Structures are given as structure tokens and as C-alpha cells.
Amino acid sequence: QKEVEQNSGPLSVPEGAIASLNCTYSDRGSQSFFWYRQYSGKSPELIMFIYSNGDKEDGRFTAQLNKASQYVSLLIRDSQPSDSATYLCAVNRPGFQKLVFGTGTRLLVSP
Amino acid sequence: KAGVTQTPRYLIKTRGQQVTLSCSPISGHRSVSWYQQTPGQGLQFLFEYFSETQRNKGNFPGRFSGRQFSNSRSEMNVSTLELGDSALYLCASSLDRGQTEAFFGQGTRLTVV
Numbered sequence: 001q002k003e004v005e006q007n008s009g010p011l012s013v014p015e016g017a018i019a020s021l022n023c024t025y026s027d028r029g030s031q032s033f034f035w036y037r038q039y040s041g042k043s044p045e046l047i048m049f050i051y052s053n054g055d056k057e058d059g060r061f062t063a064q065l066n067k068a069s070q071y072v073s074l075l076i077r078d079s080q081p082s083d084s085a086t087y088l089c090a091v092n093r094p095g096f097q098k099l100v101f102g103t104g105t106r107l108l109v110s111p
Numbered sequence: 112k113a114g115v116t117q118t119p120r121y122l123i124k125t126r127g128q129q130v131t132l133s134c135s136p137i138s139g140h141r142s143v144s145w146y147q148q149t150p151g152q153g154l155q156f157l158f159e160y161f162s163e164t165q166r167n168k169g170n171f172p173g174r175f176s177g178r179q180f181s182n183s184r185s186e187m188n189v190s191t192l193e194l195g196d197s198a199l200y201l202c203a204s205s206l207d208r209g210q211t212e213a214f215f216g217q218g219t220r221l222t223v224v
Contacts, residue, residue, distance in 0.1 A: 043201055043215045097142045097208045098167045101154040
């Protein structure tokens with residue numbers, strides 16, 4: 001079992017729709033969770049982080065965390081073609097600075 | 112505020128050679144981590160440095176090494192390069208250890224021929 005699992009996609013959504021990206025993790029000791037966006041040929045860019053159960057909203061992005069189910073998700077509202085990228089989920093354990101990444105979900109937003 | 116700076120951006124090396132990559136973290140950040148990204152393996156943790164000491168190491172051979180200087184700048188070295196070392200090497204800067212956000216540099220694209 002991989003430590004962090006994501007559906008590789010591609011996830012295709014029309015412009016203006018809500019894109020829902022999901023991630024599960026196996027280490028119950030994980031306490032910090034991150035979403036990175038990576039455009040082709042570029043480095044990962046941090047877009048959201050969440051530490052507590054529940055929802056965290058930032059503009060069009062909402063991160064959701066459920067530690068009991070070991071599940072974290074990212075919702076992108078009003079998706080734009082510029083959101084087309086690979087979204088990487090990463091988790092970290094307290095006391096460590098070692099992000100464990102999923103393989104990423106490729107999102108395609110069509111005009 | 113300047114971001115994470117990695118140099119060089121691109122490198123082409125021959126098998127058997129060694130290479131040194133450099134990373135300057137965001138000003139005030141004290142933790143520097145290195146990752147390797149390949150199409151097949153994704154993003155893999157190499158090591159983390161904090162206060163000039165390696166704090167954590169990933170599952171890579173001893174050919175991969177690094178260090179951190181007193182100004183938090185870090186270098187990583189790969190000796191006896193193999194074709195499989197071709198990858199994007201990413202440096203991540205964090206304010207501190209533990210539950211803090213990590214910001215990536217633009218990466219160094221290493222090609223081993």
C-alpha cells in the first residue's frame with residue numbers, strides 16, 4: 001500500500017464546474033497536509049495546507065480533511081482552463097520535515 | 112521577498128562524473144529539503160537539513176549527499192553519476208521543522224548521458 005494515494009486521472013471538467021481531487025494516506029501519525037499544483041515543466045507550487053479536521057477555504061479552493069477516514073480532498077470552484085495542471089497531495093508527520101507525496105492527479109479544464 | 116533559488120537550472124553530465132547543486136532558501140527559513148522527481152517514481156524525498164545538520168534521509172544510495180551552511184544555503188552532491196540519476200532535483204525551503212509549509216525552488220534538471 002502506498003503511503004499517499006491519488007487517482008492519476010486525468011480528471012476532466014468543463015470551465016465553471018467544481019473539480020474535486022481526492023487523496024488518501026496510510027500513516028495515522030500524519031498531521032499536516034498539503035496540496036501543490038504543478039504545471040508541466042515547472043516546480044510544485046503550494047496552494048493549500050490544512051492541519052485540522054474540517055474545511056479550510058481560500059478563494060476558489062477548499063481543502064477538506066477527515067483524519068478518521070485518512071482522507072484529504074481539494075475542491076476547486078469555478079474551474080478555469082488555467083487550473084489545468086497536476087495536483088499533488090503531500091503529508092507530513094510532526095517533528096519531521098519530510099513530505100510524502102502522492103503521484104498526483106492531472107486536471108484538465110476545458111473551455 | 113525572494114523565493115527559493117536553485118542553481119544551475121540545467122545540467123548535462125556524463126556517466127561516472129559528479130555534480131553539485133545549490134539551493135538558497137527563502138530569507139529567514141532554516142530548513143532545506145531535497146527531492147528527486149522522475150516520471151516513474153514521482154517526488155521522492157532525499158534529505159533534510161536544519162541548523163547545518165542532516166536531520167532526515169530518504170532511501171537513496173550513499174552517492175547522494177548534501178550539506179548546509181551557516182546561512183542556511185544548501186548543496187547536494189551526486190557522485191559517480193548513473194543514467195538513472197537523470198531527474199528534476201527540487202529544493203524545498205521551510206521556516207522551521209515539523210508542521211510548516213514547504214516552498215519549492217524552480218529545480219535543477221539533470222541529464223546524465
